[in-house]
Amino acid sequence: MNILLPDSDLRSSTRDRQRDELIAILESESGTPSRRRLLVPLAAAAAVVLVAALGLVLRDDKPRVEQVAPAVEPLSAAEKAHLGQRCLVRYNLATSTGHAVLDGFRFVNPPSDAYVRTWVVGYGAGLWVNCGFDQAGVMVSGTAAAPRLGLFNEVQAGGPGSGAYVKPVTRITVTPLGGEPVEAVLRNGFYYAPVRSVPVSKAPTDSTPRPYVVRGYDATGNLVYTSAKTEADRKADQVACRADPTGRTYALAGSERPLPAPKDCRPNLPWSWLPN
Structure with missing residues (x-):
């Protein structure tokens, strides 16, 4: 549920009155005052009162303060060219036809433990790539x-706090293990969140939690994608197959098994963004 906040703060007397009215509504349902009842799903009218009074946004049925995507600033032309060339070399695209460095930026005042501070985006051989430093x-x-391949899911992680997304997605958060959700910057089909580094367990079991959980939301605030939360979830996603428009089939990296026929695989989701 996504409710816009008021443009200005409510007066203290109004906020207190609305809070008292909401609590009275909840207590009248149970007959006795109970703070726990504040956690139950609310009727639409009560939810509006709660948001207006406390300045919260309800998403995933969990009230929390609305987050703002981290600020970024462009790299200088020299920085962009230097780091972009390193990125293209990393992907063996530095000599490909039409290769170019398209985007470069850094986070402004990122957390001290942010894993990546600076990003560049390049292109070559029909592949759009980004590199984090x-x-x-x-x-x-x-x-x-790559547009010709598409994505396995609405959001597809490529590294800690980064990846690609399809156009219906307008907001992405990345939650490190044991931490709070971190808002991501969305730029032309790629997302970037300044998260801390979380090591992968060396001996995971099916119940071992994943180091990061990625969530994607559409323009109305609805949750449309959640990444694997446990090792068992990751394994299930890894053995799934997808088919591209040309009839080729794919599996996630690390999947070692014969791929079924395209008709037995879900079509890839179109990735048609072009970074600039």
Whole structure:
């Protein structure tokens, strides 16, 4: 549920009155005051009162303060060219026909433990690629996407806090293990969230939680995608297959099995963004 906040703060007397009215509604249903009842799903009218009074947004049935995507600033022409060339070399695209460096930016005042500080996006051989660099300038992450292949899911992670998404998605959060959701910057089909590094378990079991959980929302605030939450979820997604428009079939990296016929695989989702 996505409810817009008022343009200005409510007066203290109004806020207190609305809060008291909401609590009275909840207590009248049970006959006795109960703070726990504040956690139950609310009727639409009561939810509006709660949002207006406390300045919260309801999403995934969990009230929390609305987040704002992190601020970014463009790289200088020299930085963009230098880091972009390193990115293209990493993907063996530096000599490909039509290769180019298209985008480059850094987070403004990211958290001190952010895994990636700076990003560049390049193109070559029909492949759009991005590369992430840490504070020391070391390339530590990357994502690739191609219109001819599409995506497996509405959001497809390519590294800690980064990946690609399809056009119906307008908001993405990345939640590190043991942490809070981090808002991502969405730029031309790729997303970037300044998350901390979370190591992958060396001996995971099916119940082992994944280091990051990615969620995607559409323009109305509805949750349209959630990544694997456990190792068992990851395994189930890994053995799934997809088919592209040319009739080829694909599986996620690491899946070692014969691929079924295209008719037995779900079609890939179109990725038609072009970074600029």
